[in-house]
Amino acid sequence: MAKKGGPTQPSGNFVSEWFGHRVYPGVITSPTALADQQSERCPFLSAATQEERPCIKAEASKGVCTINTSSANGRQDWLVCPYRALSSELVATAIRQLFNLPATHVPFAVPAITLTKENVRADLTKRLNAGQPAFVYFDAKMSGELSIPPTESSPEFAFDVTIIELTLENGQPHIGKFGILEIQTMDFHGSYRAAVRNMRDGLRLHPNTFSKTLEENPQWLCEGVEGPNIANVFKRTFYQMMFKFQLGAHARCAGCVLAVPQSVWDSWHRHLGAPTLIPEPDGTFSLLAPGQYRPNPVPAWICVFEPQSAAKVTPSPIAVTKMIATTVPAMSHWALEVAPQAALANIDSSAGMLFLLQRRLKKLWPELAQTLTT
Incomplete structure (x- = not known):
């Protein structure tokens, strides 16, 4: 303890x-x-x-x-290794949301690197025949990451974790849909x-x-x-997030889950224009643009989690604090419309950018500073 x-x-x-x-x-x-x-x-x-x-x-x-x-919310943990969050609880939560499984279902997921073992193959087949949802996943250090190759009009995009659904046909496992789990770390x-x-x-x-x-x-x-380095990580992540959140448009893709620590989600509040989260009857939340309805199925999820530092066990378990359904248009509205509008309003406010300019000019050229009016 x-x-x-x-x-x-x-x-x-x-x-x-x-x-x-x-x-x-x-x-x-x-x-x-x-x-x-x-x-x-x-x-x-x-x-x-x-x-x-x-x-x-x-x-x-x-x-x-x-x-x-x-x-601002007290002392918080920031994730600096993605494998810290690759817990069975977090993977199961992502799978349930991506593949629309009831909360009572316990999906079985194994890293693809273990598929060389006959007992793992037999166990997966047995579970599928018993009606338990089963999945395998790929990542950089376990089986190798998967990616979409570049084209003339798009860059290559690699995935942190690619989750593959297994289906049952004639008593044998087959490949179903795939889903993406991205785990956000901090620099x-x-x-x-x-x-x-x-x-x-x-x-x-x-x-x-x-x-x-x-x-x-x-x-x-x-x-x-x-x-x-909050601002740099958000800028680096935002484009990839907007790209990968659209993968659910493909018939074989179940969608994308972006898993972020509570500390990161809190730090993104301003970058996303202080968005309004809508509570849903199933315990999840929706982050939507005004007038937008929650799509079905949901193509993109933000999973907010936090290590339970006060837990009596070690390593500290991961607890999911929020599951947020969203879309690319919604993220674009809050980050690229609402946040810039708030920034523009603060240019000529009583403590805004022009006030700062005037204060600095007073030390350099007082007469010029007096010409600055808002």
């Missing part, structure tokens, strides 16, 4: 999960956490493949899953290198008291780690 109390934690940006286990706020103390950190094992890839898998990140960021920062300024070095050194020097030592030295976790 995570230890509580101890010295006051300094402000800053902290590595919050290392090799899948909580190190801030509070440090998880368990044999499993220590074993994973010492062996540099990825618990998420290992669970998905049912094989021991090491962390696949570069040495400078080895083992770093999430970064914890201060925001940070600075580097994790010093923080990773600190944790490795601490683990090497204090293997029997690592969690206690780490709790007493939280500054180890934030050395060199700067803030999230």
Whole structure:
């Protein structure tokens, strides 16, 4: 369990999960956490493949899953490794929405890399014959990512996770529709290198008291780690999001789910023009343009999730906080019409851009500053 109390934690940006286990706020103390950190094992890839898998990140960021920062909504975790979110709960939630399964259905999904095993093939066939929905998925580190090749008029687009529906024909599995799951990570300024070095050194020097030592030295976790690059990530993501949200128009595609941490969704609020979410009877939400109705089937979903840092188990489970149905026209309306209109209104406001210009000109050329009127 995570230890509580101890010295006051300094402000800053902290590595919050290392090799899948909580190190801030509070440090998880368990044999499993220590074993994973010492062996540099990825618990998420290992669970998905049912094989021991090491962390696949570069040495400078080895083992770093999430970064914890201060925001307008308190301290929040930001995802910096997509495999941290590739949990059975999140994959099942995405599958239910994409393939219109009832909430009571428990879809069975395995990474495609396991299809070489006869027992996996037999298990999938058995489950399909028993009426359980079954799926396989491809991604970059497990089976290889899939992509749409480029054309004369479009670029190549690769998918984070491609989910393939299995259907049953004459008692044997066949390929049905496919769906896309995109997992949004965050880029940070600075580097994790010093923080990773600190944790490795601490683990090497204090293997029997690592969690206690780490709790007493939280500054180890934030050395060199700067803030999230929110604007750059949104700009980089927006085009891909708008493109992939249209894939549901293809007859073989069930749609696209964009999975974003709560911290990212909160940070996008202004970029999306502070959109209004409409609660639906099934517990989901709709993000639509004025006068637009929710389509059936829904081509695009935004899945908002958050690691449950206070959970008694480790790694912390992923909880889905919102499932939001949307469309490309709706996203375009809020991000490319509403947000710019709000920005234009703030050019000549009492604390807007022209006010800032006048204030700076007063220091450079006071007489010129006086000519600026709103």
